Amino acid sequence: MNDMRDILLEQTDRLFGDTVDADAWTAADSGSLDRSLWARFEEAGLTRAALDEADGGSDLGLADILALTRLAGRHAVPGPLPETMLAGWLWRRVDGDALAGVLGFGPVRPADCFTLTPDGQGWRLSGEAARVPWGGVADRLVLSARTLEGEAMLAVAEPVETAITGGGNLANEPRDSLVFDDLPLAADRVRPWPESDRGPTLMQIGALMRAQQIAGALQRVLEMSIEYANDRVQFGRPIAKFQAVQHMLAVAAGHVAAASMAAEAAAARDVDDPHFALDVAIAKARAGEAVRPVTDAAHQVHGAMGFTHEHSLHFLTRRLWSWREEFGNERLWQREIGRVVATTGADRLWPLLTDLG
Amino acid sequence: MNGLQFTPRALPGAAEDMRRRVRDFLARAAAAGHYRPGEASWNSFDAGFSRRCGEAGLIGVTWPRSYGGEERSYLERYVIMEEMLAAGAPVGAHWIAERQSGPQILTHAHPAVKARILPEIAAGRCFFGIGMSEPDSGSDLASVRTRATQVDGGWKINGRKIWTTNAGQVNYLNLLARTGDAGPNRHGGLTQFIVDLSKPGVEIRPIRDLTGRAEFCEEVFDDYFVPDEMVLGKVGEGWSMVTGELAYERSGPDRILSPFNLLREAVRAVGEEPDDAGAEEIGRWIANVVTLRRMSVSVAGMLADGKAPNAQAALVKDLGTTFERELPEQARLLAPREPEQNAAEPYTAALAQVTLNAPSWTIRGGTREILRGIIARELGLR
Numbered sequence: 001m002n003d004m005r006d007i008l009l010e011q012t013d014r015l016f017g018d019t020v021d022a023d024a025w026t027a028a029d030s031g032s033l034d035r036s037l038w039a040r041f042e043e044a045g046l047t048r049a050a051l052d053e054a055d056g057g058s059d060l061g062l063a064d065i066l067a068l069t070r071l072a073g074r075h076a077v078p079g080p081l082p083e084t085m086l087a088g089w090l091w092r093r094v095d096g097d098a099l100a101g102v103l104g105f106g107p108v109r110p111a112d113c114f115t116l117t118p119d120g121q122g123w124r125l126s127g128e129a130a131r132v133p134w135g136g137v138a139d140r141l142v143l144s145a146r147t148l149e150g151e152a153m154l155a156v157a158e159p160v161e162t163a164i165t166g167g168g169n170l171a172n173e174p175r176d177s178l179v180f181d182d183l184p185l186a187a188d189r190v191r192p193w194p195e196s197d198r199g200p201t202l203m204q205i206g207a208l209m210r211a212q213q214i215a216g217a218l219q220r221v222l223e224m225s226i227e228y229a230n231d232r233v234q235f236g237r238p239i240a241k242f243q244a245v246q247h248m249l250a251v252a253a254g255h256v257a258a259a260s261m262a263a264e265a266a267a268a269r270d271v272d273d274p275h276f277a278l279d280v281a282i283a284k285a286r287a288g289e290a291v292r293p294v295t296d297a298a299h300q301v302h303g304a305m306g307f308t309h310e311h312s313l314h315f316l317t318r319r320l321w322s323w324r325e326e327f328g329n330e331r332l333w334q335r336e337i338g339r340v341v342a343t344t345g346a347d348r349l350w351p352l353l354t355d356l357g
Numbered sequence: 358m359n360g361l362q363f364t365p366r367a368l369p370g371a372a373e374d375m376r377r378r379v380r381d382f383l384a385r386a387a388a389a390g391h392y393r394p395g396e397a398s399w400n401s402f403d404a405g406f407s408r409r410c411g412e413a414g415l416i417g418v419t420w421p422r423s424y425g426g427e428e429r430s431y432l433e434r435y436v437i438m439e440e441m442l443a444a445g446a447p448v449g450a451h452w453i454a455e456r457q458s459g460p461q462i463l464t465h466a467h468p469a470v471k472a473r474i475l476p477e478i479a480a481g482r483c484f485f486g487i488g489m490s491e492p493d494s495g496s497d498l499a500s501v502r503t504r505a506t507q508v509d510g511g512w513k514i515n516g517r518k519i520w521t522t523n524a525g526q527v528n529y530l531n532l533l534a535r536t537g538d539a540g541p542n543r544h545g546g547l548t549q550f551i552v553d554l555s556k557p558g559v560e561i562r563p564i565r566d567l568t569g570r571a572e573f574c575e576e577v578f579d580d581y582f583v584p585d586e587m588v589l590g591k592v593g594e595g596w597s598m599v600t601g602e603l604a605y606e607r608s609g610p611d612r613i614l615s616p617f618n619l620l621r622e623a624v625r626a627v628g629e630e631p632d633d634a635g636a637e638e639i640g641r642w643i644a645n646v647v648t649l650r651r652m653s654v655s656v657a658g659m660l661a662d663g664k665a666p667n668a669q670a671a672l673v674k675d676l677g678t679t680f681e682r683e684l685p686e687q688a689r690l691l692a693p694r695e696p697e698q699n700a701a702e703p704y705t706a707a708l709a710q711v712t713l714n715a716p717s718w719t720i721r722g723g724t725r726e727i728l729r730g731i732i733a734r735e736l737g738l739r
Binding site: 241245247251257258261264281286289330331334338349354357 | 361362363365367368376439443444617620621622624625627628629630631633635636637638639640641643644645646647648649650651652655672675676679726728729730732733736737738739
C-alpha cells in the first residue's frame, strides 16, 4: 500500500512539475479555470481519485487524497483539484453516486448553514454560504445542510440556477458567495451525513485540506529561499553565507517542519477516531501559525525581486496568506483546542496529550 | 534539505506498557511522600528519589542486562523521561548519567569500568556531570585548554571546567581535555576521561545562579591523576564522541516539558470556562506542545533505528526551547500574577520558577545560535 502510494505521489509530483509553471500560475490569476490543465489532471485520474474503480476512479482513501493535496499545495496547483477529490470522497462516504466534473464543497464558515425541506419525493434547498471555493465555477457542489428537525445531511447541487456573487482570495482563486432559494433537489441528491459530536464536519475536512496545502507550499517556499540565498551574491559572496540569513532560514525551517508534522498527524488519523477533531484543529492552527514566520523570511531573503510579479514566489505566498484564513484561521481552531483542554481540566491534561500520541 | 524531514512515529505497545508502569511508580511515590508532584524537574538533585527510580528499574532501561539495564527500546526510555518530567518528579540527580554519560561509557569505556560504573548508574546510586565547557570555552568547544599529559600509568589533568550541573554532589564527570595538537580542522587532539570527583587534585566551587540556588559549579584540576583505564574511547577522538551523541541530549522531552508545570497550572488558573482570548492562548500552546512532542518522538524513533539525526535534534531543541521561553511571557499576560518563588499558589510559584529558569534553556546543551548554525548547514546554507 505504501509502495503504491509512493509511486502515485512520485508520478503526480512529476505531472505537477511538468504542467504547473509560471505561465500556468499567471493564467490562473485571471480567476478562471484552465481547462487544458484540468484535462491533464482528468487524464491522470486525479479528479476521480476518491471514486470507486467501477466508476473509473482510483479508489483512494482520505489519507492518500490528503497526500495528493499536500503535493497540490507544494506546486500551488491552479484549479480546485483538492476540492474535487475531497468532494468526491465526501459524497462517496454517504454512498452517493460517482460525481464527475469540477467539484467544490461548503459552507466554509461556521455561521453559514443550508436548510433542507421535504418536497414530494425530493427536497428543496435554501440558505446562503459566503466565499465557497470555486463555488461559481464548479459543476457540482457537495453541501452540508440540516433538515428542519436538525438532522445533518449532505446534498449535491448544481450552482447553475444559483445567485452567485463572485469574489476571489489574494491569489485570485474564486471564492464565491452563493444564495439558494428553494432549489429543487431530487431524492437521490440528498443523503444523511453520519456526523456526530466529534465530526467529521465539512469545516474539518476543509481545514485539513488547507493545512496540507499550507504544509506543502511552505516547504516549497523554504526551498526557493534556500536556492535564492545560495545564488544571490552581495558583498562578494552568496547571501547564504551571512549568519543573519542562515538563522532566519533555520527558524523558518523549524516552522515548516512543525506545520508538516501537525498536518501529517491529522491526515493519518481516521475520521472516526475520537481524536480526529482535536488533531484537525491542531493541524490548521499550527500550519496557519507557520505562515507568517516562513513567508516573512522568504520575502526578506528574496529582497525586492521577490516582490515583483515576474518572480514566482508570490504565487505561493499569496495562496498561503489566503489559505490560512479559509476554513477557520488559527484563532478559531486554537479556541476549539483551548475549550477541549479547559473542559478536560488541568489534572487530565497530560493524559490527554499522551492519548493523542 | 531531506535531512530535516520528520516522520510521524507511533509509540509501540511496549512503550505504553512502560507508561503505565511509570505512572504507577509515580503515584505510589507521591502517596508515600517521596516527592511532591509538580515541584521539580531535571533541575533538581534528590539522590533518594533517584535510588527509588533505580530500584524500580527505571534508569538505563536500554542498556544490556549485564550492566543493569533491561534491553528495552529507546522509545520505552522516552516514555519514562516524559512521564517523570510531566509529573514534576525530582530526576535531576541521575538525569545526566542516564541520558548521556552512561551511553558514552557503554559505547566507549574499558570493560572493567563499564562493569563497575553502569550497574551503579542503573541502580540510581551513581551520578555524573558534564565536563565540557571552560571559562574561555563555551559554544566554541574545540578551543578547550584543560590539558591531560601522559604520565606513568595514566594522565595528569590541569585546567578548569565550568557550568557543570550538580558537580558538588555527583560522583564523576565525563571530562573533555586536550591531549594533542588540534590540527587544521581544530577537532583533533581531544580526549574524554572519566573523572572520579572523590579523588584528590580537584577543587569544586559552586556558582550561585540568579534563582538563588547553586546548581552550576566550577572545577579546578591541579595535577589530578586519571588512570589509563578511565580514558573514554580512543585518545584524540574526543571531538567525534561528544558531537556524535548530541542527538540524545538535544531532542528529548526535556526540551519541551521543562515548564510543563506552568502550562498545567495556567490551564487551572484560567478555569473550565475561559473567555475567547484565554481559550485561544491555551489552544496555541497545546497545538505547539503536541506538535513538538511528535517531532521529539520522531527523533527518538530515528535513534531507536540506529540513525544519527543530529540536525533534527538541533531543530527540536531550538523550536522546543523557544516555546519554553515564550510560555511564561504569555502566561503572565493571560493570567496575571506577581511571580514569587515558593508562593503558596502553585501557578504563582510556577510562573516564578519558569521565568527565572527559562533563560538557561536556550543556552545549556547548545545555544540557539549554535543550533541554528547546525540547521543552516543541513539546509545547505553553509
